[in-house]
Amino acid sequence: MNLAVAHADDTQTSHSTAAGAADDSLREVLAQLGEHVKPVAMARERTLPVAEPMQSLFVEGGLVRGRVVSCQGAAAASIANVVVRDALVAGAWLAVVDVAGFGADAAAEMGLPLERIVRIDTCAAGAEGSELEWIDVMGAAIDGFDMVITQVPTALCGDRRPAAVRKLSSRLQQRGAVVVALGATGALACDVEIRTERTLWEGLDDGAGHLRRRHIDITAGGRRLPAPRSATLCLTGVAQQLDVAGVERDAGGAADVTAVFDVGDQVAQLAG
Amino acid sequence: MEPADHPTRMVTVWSPDWPVVAAGCDPDQPAAVMRAHRVVARTRAAADEGIVVGQRRRQAQQRCPHIELFDDDPARDAREFESVVQAVADVAPRVDVIEPGWLSLAAIGPSRYFGGDAALAAHLHALVTGLDSTGSGAGVDVGIGVADGRFAASVAARLSVRREQPIVVERGGSADFCAPLPIGWLQTLGEVEAELTDLFIRLGVRRLGDLAALEPADVLGRFGPIGMHAHRLASGADLRPPNTSDPAPERRLHQMLDDPAAQSDAVVFVAKQLADKLAETLGADGRVCTRLVVLLETEHGERSERSWYRSAGMSAAAMVERVRWQLDGWINLPRGSAQEITGGVALIRLTPEEVRADDGVQLGLWGGQSDADRRAARAIARLATLTSESAVTVPVWHGGRLPADRYQWMPATMVDLDQRNRAVSQAATGAGANGQLGPWPGCMPAPSPTTVFDEPVPLDVLDADGQIVRVSGRGAVSSAPAVVRLLLGSELEGWRRGPLCRVRSWAGPWPVDQQWWEPDKHRRLARFQMVVEGDVADESAREGEHAHLVVAEHQKWFVLATYG
Numbered sequence: 112m113n114l115a116v117a118h119a120d121d122t123q124t125s126h127s128t129a130a131g132a133a134d135d136s137l138r139e140v141l142a143q144l145g146e147h148v149k150p151v152a153m154a155r156e157r158t159l160p161v162a163e164p165m166q167s168l169f170v171e172g173g174l175v176r177g178r179v180v181s182c183q184g185a186a187a188a189s190i191a192n193v194v195v196r197d198a199l200v201a202g203a204w205l206a207v208v209d210v211a212g213f214g215a216d217a218a219a220e221m222g223l224p225l226e227r228i229v230r231i232d233t234c235a236a237g238a239e240g241s242e243l244e245w246i247d248v249m250g251a252a253i254d255g256f257d258m259v260i261t262q263v264p265t266a267l268c269g270d271r272r273p274a275a276v277r278k279l280s281s282r283l284q285q286r287g288a289v290v291v292a293l294g295a296t297g298a299l300a301c302d303v304e305i306r307t308e309r310t311l312w313e314g315l316d317d318g319a320g321h322l323r324r325r326h327i328d329i330t331a332g333g334r335r336l337p338a339p340r341s342a343t344l345c346l347t348g349v350a351q352q353l354d355v356a357g358v359e360r361d362a363g364g365a366a367d368v369t370a371v372f373d374v375g376d377q378v379a380q381l382a383g
Numbered sequence: 384m385e386p387a388d389h390p391t392r393m394v395t396v397w398s399p400d401w402p403v404v405a406a407g408c409d410p411d412q413p414a415a416v417m418r419a420h421r422v423v424a425r426t427r428a429a430a431d432e433g434i435v436v437g438q439r440r441r442q443a444q445q446r447c448p449h450i451e452l453f454d455d456d457p458a459r460d461a462r463e464f465e466s467v468v469q470a471v472a473d474v475a476p477r478v479d480v481i482e483p484g485w486l487s488l489a490a491i492g493p494s495r496y497f498g499g500d501a502a503l504a505a506h507l508h509a510l511v512t513g514l515d516s517t518g519s520g521a522g523v524d525v526g527i528g529v530a531d532g533r534f535a536a537s538v539a540a541r542l543s544v545r546r547e548q549p550i551v552v553e554r555g556g557s558a559d560f561c562a563p564l565p566i567g568w569l570q571t572l573g574e575v576e577a578e579l580t581d582l583f584i585r586l587g588v589r590r591l592g593d594l595a596a597l598e599p600a601d602v603l604g605r606f607g608p609i610g611m612h613a614h615r616l617a618s619g620a621d622l623r624p625p626n627t628s629d630p631a632p633e634r635r636l637h638q639m640l641d642d643p644a645a646q647s648d649a650v651v652f653v654a655k656q657l658a659d660k661l662a663e664t665l666g667a668d669g670r671v672c673t674r675l676v677v678l679l680e681t682e683h684g685e686r687s688e689r690s691w692y693r694s695a696g697m698s699a700a701a702m703v704e705r706v707r708w709q710l711d712g713w714i715n716l717p718r719g720s721a722q723e724i725t726g727g728v729a730l731i732r733l734t735p736e737e738v739r740a741d742d743g744v745q746l747g748l749w750g751g752q753s754d755a756d757r758r759a760a761r762a763i764a765r766l767a768t769l770t771s772e773s774a775v776t777v778p779v780w781h782g783g784r785l786p787a788d789r790y791q792w793m794p795a796t797m798v799d800l801d802q803r804n805r806a807v808s809q810a811a812t813g814a815g816a817n818g819q820l821g822p823w824p825g826c827m828p829a830p831s832p833t834t835v836f837d838e839p840v841p842l843d844v845l846d847a848d849g850q851i852v853r854v855s856g857r858g859a860v861s862s863a864p865a866v867v868r869l870l871l872g873s874e875l876e877g878w879r880r881g882p883l884c885r886v887r888s889w890a891g892p893w894p895v896d897q898q899w900w901e902p903d904k905h906r907r908l909a910r911f912q913m914v915v916e917g918d919v920a921d922e923s924a925r926e927g928e929h930a931h932l933v934v935a936e937h938q939k940w941f942v943l944a945t946y947g
Contacts, residue, residue, distance in 0.1 A: 184927065185927040185928065185929050185947065186947060187947060188833035188834055188947035189833055189946075189947060192833065202755055203755055204755055204756070204758075204759040206762075206766075211834070211836070211837065212834045212835040212836050212837055212944070213833075213834075213835075214786065214831060214832050214833045214834055214835045214944065215778040215789070215790040215792075216786060216789050216790065216831035216832070216835075217830065217831040217832060217833040217946075218833075220829050220830060220831055225777075225778050225790075226777075227759070228777065228778060229759070229763060229766075229775060229776070229777055229795055230775070230776045230777070230778075230792060231766055231770065231774060231775050231776075232770075232774050232776075233770055233774065244770070247769055248766060248769055248770060251762055251765050251766050251769055252762065252766065254758075254762055254765075255758050255759050255761055255762015255763070255765070255766075256758075256759055256762060257755060307927065309927065310927055310928050311928065312888075312914050312928055312930050312946075315888040315889060315890050315912060315913075315914055315930075316888060316890065317863060317888060317889065318860070318863060318889060318890060318891070319890055320890050321827070321828060321890050321912055322830060322890075322912050322914075322930055322946060323830075325830070325946075346830060
């Protein structure tokens with residue numbers, strides 16, 4: 112197919128010396144032809160990088176552009192941060208649309224570059240924004256940002272699927288952004304769903320210690336995955352940097368935690 | 384005329400610590416303007432108390448407990464500076480504003496009119512110090528320097544503040560004037576980066592004269608174009624580097640508004656489009672604008688024309704910022720002024736007066752803009768029009784012990800996204816230069832909560848007997864928390880009790896007693912971390928562990944944030 116286009120191009124250049132007017136129309140036809148015969152980009156070629164432990168959850172080994180990932184359960188916000196992290200580190204921008212109380216500190220600790228995070232609130236604090244406004248804002252955000260974290264408004268969580276949302280989905284496909292939804296995606300069809308199965312906090316005792324490490328069992332499912340997959344994330348806080356360590360549950364055994372945590376240091380900070 | 388041999392004679396007017404003047408402080412009262420908890424400007428009285436620029440807020444308060452602190456506001460600085468610019472523009476045709484508090488103008492014409500450089504400087508000094516721009520009754524502290532070239536004139540102006548009289552450097556005497564001065568002046572005036580001056584000092588080039596004495600070819604070979612630039616400034620042969628040129632007239636861009644814009648946002652929006660286009664066309668030629676003339680005209684024919692100068696060159700964002708400053712100053716002119724604005728703005732014109740080859744002064748090797756950055760900048764502008772400017776925000780490090788205090792979400796249009804890297808990346812290490820937690824001892828250790836509630840959610844914390852847990856003034860807990868119950872609804876409707884959730888484990892209290900010296904901001908509370916079974920807000924979700932940051936304040940309990 113490529114060869115045919117190259118050949119057509121040659122004839123076109125020889126013509127251009129002869130007739131200028133025909134040149135433009137020919138170019139147009141060629142552009143259309145090129146659109147038809149251009150090599151198909153496979154899904155696995157249009158991916159954004161994703162953090163190591165998450166790779167096992169995605170068939171393609173990365174986040175495929177144009178998809179909607181839903182994070183659910185108790186650890187949804189942390190999972191969303193882990194999902195977007197590597198793409199952001201690689202230079203992508205993140206829009207946070209209508210997420211109440213997005214914790215910038217947690218994002219920074221997870222390694223997200225804060226200088227590429229923009230937060231958009233469609234409604235004033237507390238008030239319920241209209242879902243149409245959310246759709247407009249999402250459309251603009253998808254155009255400009257590679258990653259979008261959002262909460263789908265409750266009005267769109269019913270069975271209804273308005274035309275505007277379908278348009279939004281096709282725009283997402285075309286622009287190649289990735290939407291990470293916290294909670295249910297409602298009318299915006301979800302491709303991959305990451306569910307928190309179990310979270311286990313370490314470090315707290317009855318009246319002593321402080322939150323230090325967290326094990327999260329997650330299961331990924333959805334229409335883009337042939338079978339559900341599961342993994343364990345281990346988020347460890349060391350000197351304000353969270354290490355993400357992941358172990359496939361199938362491999363057996365508990366999470367292999369190598370990070371050393373200096374308790375004395377942190378207690379000294381608390382006392383100060 | 385060969386610019387290298389005869390730099391244009393320039394007058395520079397510099398007002399030290401302009402931000403405190405703009406904030407309306409009395410110079411005899413200690414006051415300072417802070418940016419990101421650091422002093423950027425202070426009054427004379429504060430300087431006498433030992434307050435220096437760059438000092439931390441706490442140190443400043445320690446040295447001078449009764450100091451008055453103001454937040455930094457570049458728009459206010461520019462607005463207040465407009466009256467000074469106006470006064471100087473009345474005696475000289477073309478005034479270049481470098482930044483609020485600092486302007487320069489060509490000396491030749493006005494100096495001939497007033498009968499010499501000294502007379503001109505004295506006149507300007509009387510003019511500016513006589514201005515009562517802020518209504519505080521006190522005059523403005525000002526330094527005036529006249530010399531060959533903008534750099535030498537700026538140095539002279541800064542020195543003249545200390546000597547309390549204008550400094551006039553003889554024609555052709557700029558090199559001799561600069562020679563004994565320390566090399567740090569290059570950095571002070573923003574001409575070169577701190578690393579380069581540091582390197583010069585380590586190499587034993589401590590004075591501007593030492594640098595000027597070196598062979599230009601050697602300097603170019605060792606330090607590249609930026610070193611050459613420093614060499615030219617040091618040897619008093621500046622104003623325009625040799626690669627500057629006057630751009631072709633078709634470079635100027637203007638936009639007539641069929642529907643005159645009465646809102647400043649609308650004008651800035653149009654200016655943004657023009658600036659993007661201008662920066663793009665100049666960038667396509669590998670050039671950057673160093674002097675920009677902004678003309679605004681209303682439907683009634685009032686005009687505001689200002690020339691802005693920046694030696695490092697202006698990005699599109701910097702141009703827009705200057706249009707915004709100019710517009711702000713114009714709108715806030717006192718009533719009855721000659722060019723008072725009475726109608727909507729109908730014409731915006733951006734004219735690049737001086738361009739030079741863009742050799743990458745402002746962008747480092749890794750600092751270049753990627754395609755994603757440009758797309759995001761466009762999307763931010765579009766989102767700001769879709770919603771409102773205040774709805775599109777970016778995080779800026781602020782610091783604090785409670786999660787809601789640590790980052791401020793500033794409107795993205797107010798923040799120069801190119802320069803923000805510095806402010807935010809500092810925060811990634813907790814604002815400490817040495818990788819420590821920085822100036823916030825007693826803040827919660829990592830991990831931090833992922834969800835920070837705008838409004839703290841009230842709840843009841845009960846012990847095993849069903850009694851509400853209390854925290855004493857000395858930070859002792861009456862009994863161990865066993866159960867929590869969220870209060871739903873609002874204060875107006877009355878609180879409804881949510882489902883009971885068992886506390887699996889907890890830690891605390893970590894007391895905070897902060898800002899006791901300011902009655903309005905004083906907070907005294909005790910923090911707890913609690914891991915709770917089930918979702919406190921959702922009765923159906925009985926499974927899983929949820930960790931929360933809970934505080935007790937004035938015998939009431941609140942959830943501040945959730946470790947989601």
